[in-house]
Structure formats: structure tokens, C-alpha cells
Amino acid sequence: MKKVERKKRDIKSYYLMALFFTAIAAIIYGTCFAEKTIDYPALIKQNVPGITSIEKIVGTIRAYKIDAVGKRYYAVCDSAVGYQSRIETMTILTDKGLVEKVIVTRHAETPVFFDRLYSQKFFDQFKSLSLSEPIYLGGAYGYSGFLDGRQTENFIDRVTGSTVSSHAVAEAVNKGTLYIASQFFDKQWTNPYDIYQLNSKTLAMIVVFLIALIATFIKKISRFRIWWLLIIIGVMGFFVKEFVTANNLFSIVTLQIPRLTNLGWYVIMVGSLGFVVLFGKNIYCTWVCPFGAVQEFLNKAAGFKSLGISPQVTRILKLAAPTILWIAIMLGTWVGDYGTLDYQPFSAFFLFKAVWVMWLMLPIFIFISLFINRFYCQFFCPVGFILNLLNRWRNNGVRVWNQIWNRLWNGIWNQRCKTNKG
Known part of the structure; x- marks a missing residue:
């Protein structure tokens, strides 16, 4: 049984690696070699x-x-x-x-x-x-x-x-x-x-991220989570109207970074990516994302019995986010326009503007979230997939570094002890 599970895990790893390296190659080609010359x-x-x-x-x-x-x-x-x-x-x-x-x-x-x-x-x-x-x-x-x-x-x-x-x-x-x-x-x-402009929306984002950071380390705050979800929906969704999207993350990869006069962009990017690097926690998805808050709030408010998904189906669904992201990147490279990455439901739900496909998918995601908490977040969100992947890489890297450092330190200490004894 263990051999079968290991084989399935290896196939999944090879599949994700194939998606990753072909996507990187497509991005490099699309941004460096396929740029259209303008007369x-x-x-x-x-x-x-x-x-x-x-x-x-x-x-x-x-x-x-x-x-x-x-x-x-x-x-x-x-x-x-x-x-x-x-x-x-x-x-x-x-x-x-x-x-x-x-x-x-x-x-x-x-x-x-x-x-x-x-x-x-x-x-x-x-x-x-x-x-x-x-x-x-x-x-x-x-x-x-x-x-x-x-x-x-x-x-x-x-x-x-x-x-x-x-x-x-x-x-x-x-x-x-x-x-x-x-x-x-x-x-x-x-x-x-x-000239820099610090507005109320940027200040609101800063406060939200700071409270989310505190809530991550102080578990007692979790008892007020249902009210926090409502705050996030109102503040980040309908007031600030700023979201981490696949487009934002892609703009960093291609160095399409705005100047510091766009403070709001830097707040939300540092709050999502920076906290992953500094603390090894995906705070954005858990505490800040307004669409995730909508799904979780509706799930808690409805109180329906959760639909059970078998481990086999779960493993397959977990491949949906990276696969759809890969398809969007490939299509963007093919047509020369990475607007294909804009397939997330934020603009439809909070800005009331989206492509027709998302208008069809949005009610499906909302309905299923009544029975499966954060259904979209778990299986289809490209941002959640990327942030969780970076978070895992970061924590694994820190763990490996600590092991190397401990071995080096123990080796130096043992050597000193032997020298002193001699």
C-alpha cells in the first residue's frame, strides 16, 4: 500500500514539476523574446x-x-x-x-x-x-x-x-x-x-494586516473570527477593493512594478508575500482575503452538514489550481496578452465586472461553499496555491538551514571540546 501511495505521490510531483518548468519557460519566452515590435x-x-x-x-x-x-x-x-x-x-x-x-x-x-x-x-x-x-x-x-x-x-x-x-x-x-x-x-x-499619497484605503489595509498578524499568533482572537470575516468583507471587499490576484503576482515576476507612489500596491504585496518570508505563514488567505471570508461566513451562517470528499477526489481536485494557472499562462503566451490570468471571482463579486465565464462560475462557487468550506480557495484559487507553495518552500528552506547550522555548530563545539581535553 505504501509503495502505491509513494508512486502516486511521485507522479503528482513530476506533474507539478512539468507544469512549473514549462510555465517558467513560457513566461521567459513571452516577456523576453516574443515582444511585438512597434513601428x-x-x-x-x-x-x-x-x-x-x-x-x-x-x-x-x-x-x-x-x-x-x-x-x-x-x-x-x-x-x-x-x-x-x-x-x-x-x-x-x-x-x-x-x-x-x-x-x-x-x-x-x-x-x-x-x-x-x-x-x-x-x-x-x-x-x-x-x-x-x-x-x-x-x-x-x-x-x-x-x-x-x-x-x-x-x-x-x-x-x-x-x-x-x-x-x-x-x-x-x-x-x-x-x-x-x-x-x-x-x-x-x-x-x-x-508625490506620495497616503489615503484612508491604504491606512485601512495596514490596520487589517497588522490585526491579522496579531490574530495569527494569539489564538484567543479566533473566538471572534465570525465578526472578523464580516469586517474583511466590508473593508477589503467593498471599501478598499484591493485583492492579491494572479495578475499582481505575475507582474512581480515580469518586473512590472509600480513606483512607490502607489503605496496601496506595496502594502498588499508586502502583507501577503512579505509575511510569508518573515513568519512562514500565509496570513493573507487565512485572515485578509475578502472572497475567502465570504465563503467561510456563508458556510458558518448556513450551518449545513459538510459534504465529505474522498481522499482520492481531494488529491485530484488539488491539481485543479496549478493546472488552470498553467493553461492561463500558456494561452497568455500564445496570444501575447496575459489578461488570461484574470479568471478569479473578486471583480465579479465586489466590483460587479467580469468576463462572462466568471459570471457563470461565481454562483457555483458560492453555492458549493455552503456545504464545503472555502471550496474555491481549497481547489481553484491560483493565489492560494502560489502563496501556500512559497510558504512551504520557505519553511522547508528554514528547516534545512537550521539542520545545517546545528550540524556545523555541533561540529565546531565538539572539536573545541576535544581540543580542550587534549
């Missing part, structure tokens, strides 16, 4: 009529001087990190220092969110804004570059539900316009997107 002069010709010449400006930023029939334009490219990827924009400006057009040249954001920028005509707002001062972002309290009641007409309004992407586009445009303003219009101003 910037051709893109300029598509958007500026009557062009007679395009001259690339020598410098650290990609910029062009454009001559058209009776007119001169400038085009500048820059980028900023959005929700899950770096968003690059090309800003075309007139010789009067006004924005003519903003074009997104590359991004890998979740389509269901980024498409809202187009459907709500977000980019049309940039038309005729001036580079003599920054372009602020209205309706984005707590974000760098926030309008904050300034007396200016040089601003755009963010798109509700896509604030992170709206902010990244505005930041990229500002970086580009500041370069053109200083080089050709003798204008200098402080970029507001370089």
Missing part, C-alpha cells in the same frame, strides 16, 4: 494627416519631431504601471503646446477593465490640454496626481472601476509632456505623479 513612425502617420517628415529626437525618451503640411507636431512615448502591466502611451502635441491625441501603444491590462477607457471616451478628454502645467486626474482621491480642488482646467476625470488604469495612462502622458515642455517650450513644472 512608431507608421503609427504617427496613421494619426497625423499630411506628414512630410518625421525626425527622431536624440535623447533618453522616445520622441519625434513631425512636420506636416503647414503644421508641426511632437510625439513622445512614455509608460507607467497599471493594474497588472506597464502601459505605454504616445502623446501627440501641436506646436502650440496642446495635446492633439493620446494613443496606447502597448499594454497587457485585463480587457474587461481597460476597454472601459475606450467605451467611456477617456482618451478624448486629453484633446487640447496644455503642457504648460501638469494634467491632473479628477475623481481619484488618494492617487498621485489627484486634482484635489485645484483651480485649473487642465485635468481629466478617471473612469469609475478602472481608476488604476486611468491613473497609469495619465501618469505616462504627464511624463511625456513634461519632457517635451522642458525641451522645446522652456516650461518646467513639478510632476504631481511623483
